[in-house]
Amino acid sequence: MGRWPLYGSSRFESLGVSGSTDYGTSFTPGASDSKSGTWTQIVAATAEDASGILVIITDAQNDDALIDIAIGGAGSEKVLLSNLIFSGRDFTSIHYYFPIHIPKGTRLSVDGQNSAAAPTAMKCQIILFTQGFNPGGALGIVDTYGANTGDSGGTEIDPGGTANTKGGWTEVVASTSRPIRYINMAFGFRDTFTQTDKYYRVDLGVGASTAEKVIIGDIVFVKSSTTDIFLPSNMGFPVSIPSGSRLSVNMQSQDTDATDRLTDVVLYGVA
């Protein structure tokens, strides 16, 4: 199916960082898996229309978190990006990119929830990719599938107890609410911070149970014992998935430890 907006990028707008010693706007997420309810402003008004957004979250403690980015005035925030999963140990930085339109003059803010009972401040930087000669704008909206606000994580995927063998399909969403033209797959480690260096391979599938078809297959990831994080933590792809689709993930790993091998998955569909 065609999609008429054509987009290009001619400059970047960096938000949330000022001065040579600043590495992002500090915000304190809600504790114990609850959103704080307090939005922290990243920018009062963006300078230009944008066709893409890069969200950079950094943290310096062991935890899982789900991060929201909102648009709109103070007291009128509407969630633009919902439940971006963050999972890492000590000093971690996670980057999310979405090719969506954000108009000039938009106020952007951040909130989140953290698995810790007393989370420390996280940091958020946003980079907007502004349009060149562009007749229509980028994609419109991001839908989140598979986030678990009960533990600030995602849908649990078990690669199985046999090394290097796919563990079986796990449904992430039974029926997508909108068509997806760009999808981001993100991963977390379920608050488990005793990882060893291991390889993973991941499939994204579409279709009914027992009839899943691989649409993106055997993507290699690694997990690091140094940071207890998937590398990369997420990645995006152009796709063409109709609304009403069932999406599942299948995974294999070198790790057979019953706890350490488990992962969280969250999918972000851009329409």
Place this chain on the structure above:
Amino acid sequence: MAITVLASGTQTVSALDTQYTLDNDTDGKTIVLAIDLANMVNDDVLKINIQTKILSGDTLQDAYEAIYAHVQGQPNVYSVPVPANIEHLVRIEQTDGGTTRAYKWALLALD
């Protein structure tokens, strides 16, 4: 050849998740939908759909679909030209948002 207006108007969406037909015809033209999204506010989501036929005996099927969400920085939106040589069906549907909106639109013919 001059651009002509096949149809135009203002469509008021009175209910969410309801398709509204802007135009359905057999003009046999290359069409461009122009629509004004200036009334959209944050949380609004609008789906715009164009259906055509490949052969004259076919059922109408989706050719193009676009989804717009929240306030639009460039509110005058134009579809790509669609060579609807047999039949076209152009519809809008607001799927999200607290209050429904009115959308000005024009269906242009390039040939």
